[in-house]
Amino acid sequence: MQKQFKLITALIFVFGLIIVINNSTFRMPGNQQNYEPIQPIDFSHRLHAGEMEVPCQYCHYGASQSRHAGIPATSVCMNCHKYVSATRNDLRLEEEQAAAEDREMRPLTSLEIIKIYSAMGYDTQGNPLKDKKGKSVEWVKVHNVPDFVFFSHKPHITAGVDCADCHGDVASMERIKQTENLSMGWCLDCHRKDHESLEAAPERTQLLLDCATCHY
Numbered sequence: 154m155q156k157q158f159k160l161i162t163a164l165i166f167v168f169g170l171i172i173v174i175n176n177s178t179f180r181m182p183g184n185q186q187n188y189e190p191i192q193p194i195d196f197s198h199r200l201h202a203g204e205m206e207v208p209c210q211y212c213h214y215g216a217s218q219s220r221h222a223g224i225p226a227t228s229v230c231m232n233c234h235k236y237v238s239a240t241r242n243d244l245r246l247e248e249e250q251a252a253a254e255d256r257e258m259r260p261l262t263s264l265e266i267i268k269i270y271s272a273m274g275y276d277t278q279g280n281p282l283k284d285k286k287g288k289s290v291e292w293v294k295v296h297n298v299p300d301f302v303f304f305s306h307k308p309h310i311t312a313g314v315d316c317a318d319c320h321g322d323v324a325s326m327e328r329i330k331q332t333e334n335l336s337m338g339w340c341l342d343c344h345r346k347d348h349e350s351l352e353a354a355p356e357r358t359q360l361l362l363d364c365a366t367c368h369y
C-alpha cells in the first residue's frame with residue numbers, strides 16, 4: 154500500500170514535469186510578463202527616448218558590444234541634469250509667480266532630480282558636497298532570464314534585431330514594462346523565423362535551434 158502510493162505520487166510528478174516542459178510558454182519564477190515595478194526615480198522613457206529622442210544606446214551602450222545592454226550610471230544623467238534641475242513647466246510657473254510677487258526667481262530643483270544629485274553626493278543645487286561619496290541608484294531589474302540560459306544582446310544587435318522586437322515600444326512607456334513572456338518558446342519562434350530567411354546557411358539555422366546555443 155505504502156509502495157503503491159509512492160509510485161503513484163512519483164508518476165504524477167513525472168507527468169506534471171513533462172506537461173510543464175512540453176508547454177513551451179511555461180515560465181521560470183522571476184520571469185513575469187507585464188511586470189512593471191515602481192522605480193526609485195520616476196524616470197520616463199517616453200520623455201527621454203520618445204519626446205526628446207535620446208537614442209537608446211546613448212544610455213544602453215553595452216547592447217552592441219556585450220551580453221548586457223547595461224543600466225547607465227548616474228553620471229550619464231548628469232550630462233544633462235547638471236543644467237536641467239526641473240521641468241520647463243515648473244520653471245515657467247516659478248517665473249510667473251516670482252513676477253506676480255515682484256521678487257527674484259528662486260532656484261528650483263524637483264524632488265526627482267534631487268534624488269539624482271543625492272546619488273551623486275551633491276547638494277540640492279547640484280554642487281558636490283566635500284564629505285559625501287556617491288552611491289548608485291538601486292533600479293529594480295525588470296527582465297530576467299534564468300542562470301541556466303545564455304542570452305547576449307550583441308549577436309542580436311549585430312544581426313539588426315530591433316530593441317522593440319523584444320522590449321516593445323519603450324519610447325512610449327512612462328514606466329518600463331516587460332511586454333514579452335521571455336519563454337523558451339518565444340526565443341525559438343523567432344529563431345525559427347530567422348531560419349527561413351537564412352535558408353542559405355543551414356549550419357547557422359541549426360545552431361540557432363541547438364540546445365547548447367542557449368543552455369550551458
Ligand code: HEC
Nearest residue numbers: 174179180181184299302336337340341361362363364367
Ligand atoms: C534560443 C534559445 C533556446 C534554445 C535553442 C533552447 N532553449 Fe531551453 N530555454 C530557453 C529559455 C530562455 C528558457 C527559460 C524560460 C523561462 O524563463 O521561463 C529555457 C528553459 C528550458 C527548460 C526549463 C523548463 C522550461 O520550459 O522553461 C528546459 C528543460 C529547457 N529549456 C530545455 C531545452 C532543450 C532540451 C533544448 C534543445 C532541444 C532547448 N532548451 C533549447 C532558451 C532556449
Ligand code: HEC
Nearest residue numbers: 201202207208209212292293294295296316320323324329
Ligand atoms: C537617458 C537614458 C536612457 C535612454 C535614452 C533609454 N534608457 Fe532604457 N533605461 C534607462 C534607465 C535609467 C533604466 C532603469 C530604470 C527604468 O527601468 O526605468 C532603463 C531601463 C530600461 C529597460 C529595462 C531594464 C530591465 O531592468 O530589465 C529596457 C528594456 C530599456 N531601458 C530599453 C530602452 C530602449 C529600447 C530605449 C530606446 C527606445 C531606451 N531604453 C532609452 C535609461 C535610458
Ligand code: HEC
Nearest residue numbers: 209213216221222223224296297298304309314315316319
Ligand atoms: C532578442 C531580444 C532582445 C533584443 C533585440 C534586445 N533585448 Fe534587451 N533584453 C533581452 C532579454 C532576454 C533581457 C534579459 C537578459 C538577462 O536577464 O540577462 C534583456 C535585458 C535588457 C536590459 C537590462 C540590463 C541588461 O542588459 O541585462 C536592458 C537595459 C535592455 N535589455 C535594453 C535593450 C536595448 C536598449 C536594446 C536595443 C539596443 C535591446 N535591449 C535589445 C532581450 C532583448
Ligand code: HEC
Nearest residue numbers: 194195196207225229230233237239240241242263265266
Ligand atoms: C539628453 C539630456 C538628458 C539626459 C541624458 C537625461 N535627462 Fe532627464 N530630463 C532632461 C530634460 C531636458 C528634462 C526636462 C523635460 C521637461 O522640461 O519637461 C528631463 C526630465 C527628467 C525628469 C523629470 C523631472 C521632474 O521634475 O519631473 C527625471 C526624473 C529625469 N529627467 C531623470 C533622468 C535620469 C534618471 C537620467 C539618467 C538615467 C536622465 N534623466 C538623463 C534631459 C535629460
Ligand code: HEC
Nearest residue numbers: 303304305308309312314318339340343344347357366367
Ligand atoms: C526577434 C527575434 C529573436 C528573438 C526573440 C530571440 N532571438 Fe536570439 N537571435 C536572433 C537572431 C536574428 C540572431 C543572429 C543570427 C545570426 O547571426 O545568424 C540570434 C542569435 C542568438 C544567439 C547567438 C547564436 C550564435 O552562437 O551565433 C544566441 C545565444 C541567442 N540568439 C539566444 C537567444 C535567447 C536565449 C533568446 C530568448 C531569451 C533569443 N535569442 C530570442 C533573433 C532572435
